[in-house]
Amino acid sequence: MSINFTDIRAQFPILQQTENGQPLVYLDNGATSQKPQSVIDAITRYYTSENANVHRGVYGLSERATDLFEGARKKTRQFLNASATQEIIFTAGTTESINLVASSWGKQNLKPGDEVIITEMEHHSNIVPWQFLRDELGIILSILRINDLGEICLDDFKSMLSSKTKFVSIVHVSNALGTINPVKEMTALAHAVGAKVLIDGAQSVPHLAVDVQDIGCDFYAFSAHKMYGPTGIGVLFGKQALLEEMPPYQGGGDMIYSVTFEQTKFNVLPYKFEAGTPNISGAIGLGAAIDFVQSIGLAEIAEYEDGLLKYATEQLLTIDGLRIIGQAKHKGGVVSFAIEGVHPHDMATLMDQDGIALRASHHCAMPVMQKFKVPSTMRASFGVYNNLADIDCLVKAIQEAKEMLL
Numbered sequence: 001m002s003i004n005f006t007d008i009r010a011q012f013p014i015l016q017q018t019e020n021g022q023p024l025v026y027l028d029n030g031a032t033s034q035k036p037q038s039v040i041d042a043i044t045r046y047y048t049s050e051n052a053n054v055h056r057g058v059y060g061l062s063e064r065a066t067d068l069f070e071g072a073r074k075k076t077r078q079f080l081n082a083s084a085t086q087e088i089i090f091t092a093g094t095t096e097s098i099n100l101v102a103s104s105w106g107k108q109n110l111k112p113g114d115e116v117i118i119t120e121m122e123h124h125s126n127i128v129p130w131q132f133l134r135d136e137l138g139i140i141l142s143i144l145r146i147n148d149l150g151e152i153c154l155d156d157f158k159s160m161l162s163s164k165t166k167f168v169s170i171v172h173v174s175n176a177l178g179t180i181n182p183v184k185e186m187t188a189l190a191h192a193v194g195a196k197v198l199i200d201g202a203q204s205v206p207h208l209a210v211d212v213q214d215i216g217c218d219f220y221a222f223s224a225h226k227m228y229g230p231t232g233i234g235v236l237f238g239k240q241a242l243l244e245e246m247p248p249y250q251g252g253g254d255m256i257y258s259v260t261f262e263q264t265k266f267n268v269l270p271y272k273f274e275a276g277t278p279n280i281s282g283a284i285g286l287g288a289a290i291d292f293v294q295s296i297g298l299a300e301i302a303e304y305e306d307g308l309l310k311y312a313t314e315q316l317l318t319i320d321g322l323r324i325i326g327q328a329k330h331k332g333g334v335v336s337f338a339i340e341g342v343h344p345h346d347m348a349t350l351m352d353q354d355g356i357a358l359r360a361s362h363h364c365a366m367p368v369m370q371k372f373k374v375p376s377t378m379r380a381s382f383g384v385y386n387n388l389a390d391i392d393c394l395v396k397a398i399q400e401a402k403e404m405l406l
């Protein structure tokens with residue numbers, strides 16, 4: 001099915017503006033996506049006529065705000081196909097979701113000598129929290145290496161797993177390489193040795209359909225701002241039985257059932273993990289973002305963006321000296337590349353003059369840069385409003401910039 005692009009693009013006010021006198025070509029969706037009018041409107045409407053704190057007031061306004069907030073949780077449950085709303089914890093984003101699991105589940109369940117496995121293609125937010133635990137608890141942090149195409153090998157993974165492996169934390173779609181990992185197979189393999197599994201879905205939820213029950217993972221983390229929603233809000237899905245056993249991550253209001261100076265009884269799920277006034281407008285914006293992607297259809301989005309990826313790959317490879325970093329068989333809409341003799345930052349600066357937002361960075365995945373022996377790469381990452389003309393524009397601008405720089 002083909003998406004009507006002009007319509008989708010027209011829903012994003014920012015894409016109507018110019019940058020440096022040129023129409024904005026936004027190709028940094030891996031960092032954050034732009035927001036459609038429906039998301040902006042939902043947040044504005046909340047602050048204009050629905051604002052009150054949630055779960056507290058018995059007056060109508062607070063009840064309406066609570067309904068909207070909890071309505072967003074219901075949408076998120078359905079979006080991930082989780083089995084209960086108790087399994088949906090609102091966090092500040094993927095980073096906080098992973099830190100929550102490392103801190104709460106990790107400290108309760110891991111002891112010296114236990115092993116946590118991550119892959120070589122993780123974002124720093126799925127490396128550093130586990131290093132904290134390694135240094136604090138004396139656990140072993142093992143790295144599943146990737147091949148020169150930027151893929152993991154399931155046989156390598158199988159051979160690493162043992163009764164010492166207690167936790168596996170893996171990225172679903174790599175932000176630096178675009179690789180889509182076989183998370184369902186990896187989850188089954190990890191479960192076979194009794195390990196729990198977290199999937200970092202920051203780069204997957206906007207681009208492909210995710211079903212946490214089908215994957216079978218114990219935890220799934222994502223951020224709203226990469227899927228057309230606001231910043232400062234994200235989700236941790238966790239299996240209810242595990243979340244029930246885990247201690248709270250932070251203490252404060254809303255996460256308690258009763259408090260005396262001697263003892264505090266904690267609230268039920270999901271509130272046990274949501275201390276303090278939550279990001280109400282953020283959750284409402286996330287709900288609107290879910291409505292937005294579902295109105296198009298995740299399968300349609302995945303197919304459309306795959307077309308963009310294939311076209312971009314083909315066109316970029318016509319540029320002399322350009323090397324694509326990350327050539328996995330299964331890839332999401334991310335193309336990382338290096339051009340012989342060109343510093344990525346110089347290129348991105350020149351792109352900006354043409355109104356093109358192109359990322360030049362280590363993409364918070366420094367070990368990936370180390371593996372491919374580059375300090376950084378240029379990265380074009382696609383969203384549902386990008387089109388072939390954006391890619392043509394990018395390729396033409398790179399050709400011109402290359403002539404200036406070399």
Ligand code: 7TS
Binds near residue numbers: 030123171175203
């Ligand atoms: N995991 C992955 C795979 C990511 O791509 C990112 C952010 C995060 C976790 C962290 O998400 P946050 O919302 O908590 O910050 N990735 C990027 C990027 O590629 N460019 O800027 C941020």
